[in-house]
Amino acid sequence: MMEHVKSYYAASANAHAPYPTLTESLECDVCVVGGGYTGLSSALHLVEQGYNVVLLEAARIGFGASGRNGGQIVNSYSRDIDVIEARYGAQTARMLGSMMFEGAQIIRDRIARYDIQCDYRQGGLFVALNRKQYLGLIEQKANWERYGNNQLELLDADKVRDEIASNRYSGALLDHSGGHIHPLNLALGEAEAIRLQGGRIFEQSAVVKIEHGQPAVVKTDKGQVKARFVIVAGNAYLGSKLEPALARRSMPCGTQVVTTEPLDADVAASLLPNNYCVEDCNYLLDYYRLTADNRLLYGGGVVYGARDPHDIDRLIMPKLLKTFPQLKGVKIDYRWTGNFLLTLSRMPQFGRLENNIYYMQGDSGHGVTCTHLAGKLIAEALRGDAERFDAFATLPHYPFPGGRSFQIPFTAMGAAYYSLRDRLGV
Template sequence: MTSASYPGDGSYPPSYYAASRNITRQPRMLEGEVEADICVVGAGYSGLSAALHLAQNGFKVVVVEGAAVGWGASGRNGGQIVNGLNASLETITRRYGQKAGDFIGGLLQEGAGIIYDWVERYAIQCDLKRGNIYAAYTAKHMQELEAKQALWRQHGMDDHELLDREAIRQHIGSTVYAGGMIDHSGGHMHPLNLVLGEAAALESLGGTIFEHSPATAVKQNASGASVRTHHGRVSAKAVLVCGNAYLGDVVPELASRVMPVSTQVMATEPLSAERAKALLPSDMCVEDVRYILDYFRLSADHRLIFGGGVVYGGTDPADIVAKLRPNMNKVFPQLGDVRIDYAWSGNFALSFSRVPQMGRLGGRVYFAHGYSGHGVTGSHLFGRILSEAVRGDMTRFDTFASLPWIPFPGGRMFRAQYSTLGSWWYALKDRLGI
């Protein structure tokens, strides 16, 4: 089905992940009237995490997806399991107080734990590897990593290993970095195979997923809520809205809370085992610590998957390879002759505070969104917290819902321009090392 929110027919973009996925689904469209305990809008990580947690607890769950499972950011991202939120724990504590900082500090590794648990429990084949590296360009970056290590230790997290200039060369075959830090509890995987495996796990527990069925309206009354599509409707006791960057205006109250931002990724041709090992000897994923950062890792078939850059407002650059290749060549000049086989773009949802948002509209509609580029782990965590709220435990849900959200300056019309100006300033600071 074609929808304004889903260009073309809603099939996967021409990414490396789509070309190498190991599950081919036979999608079902929603037609007619369906009843469920809970209806979830969106079959990405957030929606499937909530749905799978609920199905594990005996709920009848229906998921409504506008395109295909994992069509959005869940199936296009860099594949990195990075703990934490976009906003640092230090920023959260300073902004919201010590109690909020202690609360969030206590669950920053939980999202990764959900992924590791489900990959093992449901035998999801997604090329899972352990370890991610934060790479530092400057002495100031190293000071930031040292402070992060110390702060996370205060919250019981002692998985971080600092690397000096010589030590990081044992993990990254590049001379550009001044040092870095390994998070041994992080990792990387094939993101589309992960979300497809989670969908299969949900269905094995009796959950239902309707694809190519964009939601057109979400309604609620005293006794329940419903989700309408072009050809059907799901009636349920509650609705969980997990459309994130691709929700559009289906729920008008949420449209101004987040802004779609596109990021770009490309994959090289397969490299020889020796050449791949020379790039990343320990096979960990990497992201640098600049404001406008690069991130990269090896795929199971020895491609370098390299991403970075942002476009506020969610539009795609005219030439993704031209945008990313100079950055890749700066880190790995030895790849100047390597062919790029795939290049793609996708949107994540940015909140102005860089902290995800969770809340409830009326009594029957719940939502979570705004992971701001750190959605792989955050979405799995927030999906669990949504499921807790539906089951009657509001403790963690209410704590997140109570955090104030900040509207974008300039409103929907000018928020992209405002954010672009801000990114230029931070990019200048990155270049100047200040």
């Protein structure tokens, strides 16, 4: 059996009973493969609309990136609207731009509607490490305001020091519509909402085969599900054998996270007085925030090829102490890695393998909000209104050059290039 990794989130998760393993043959309207945010959001939107839904998870709900991430609600996509406009044209940009801030609102609505206890706090900071990045934040603010976000505030170097007890930053953009959460508790709360709405969830039920057809048949080792529609939502934890076409278009990458011992309340408040979450503007960015029990949670770095490094402290602690040297000597209570799914374009990949088999994957580090949007779009598509889903589905899905055998060295070369750009500030 696969259990949650030994993370701070698993240790502080809300009490929850495990879901059963599939041991029978079922029929339903929609079978969802994957119990992370993409699958949970899809299932919840669908059961709310009256669909008979079965969700299959290979391990535990929130086992993958959804239960291990930095817990930040960050708007837009991994490629922002200026890149989308330049790359895909004005019409696509208008459509995708109209959805840039919807995922965050879906999360807030879910928390309120189902009373999900996940330590939600409002507000997130994008911080600049140099003048060039600060000018980029000015441009980002203008671009986001063009698409309707009127909750943005630009901070100069003096004002950002009022928000973060660090001398590293030359400015920041405060997005009051961003925020942070306990991500595993959000996933568990959404799963419970699905159950309460009549959806059926099975854990420890890895899918071994999807037989395409009408209906499709989704098979596990001990059972199967016949469904009118299938949603493949495994993302970085789908593997390469179940649907190889999806694997060729994406690559799992790892990020590392540490969480300190609980800090004195006054120390925690001194670090981030308004309890905003923070991410910097580097290509290989750092991100951090306070937890509900006054720990500093700090993450960063990218390990290509989904390897789990054994020296997380060596990778993260220099970054943490460069940001907050006043924490020298602090004890780390938890350290873990998690995988996210990277695409060559850095844009999410939505589409169809057959008329009744859909997939959503590859949020490329922006998964918390984009996955929640994805669930709403797939529910729209299944009821016959696919315009917004197809705005993503029509984007080109490029395979990585050289196939899977060359993915890791190719992308590692890119990481080295971007790391050099970060260090040079260009």
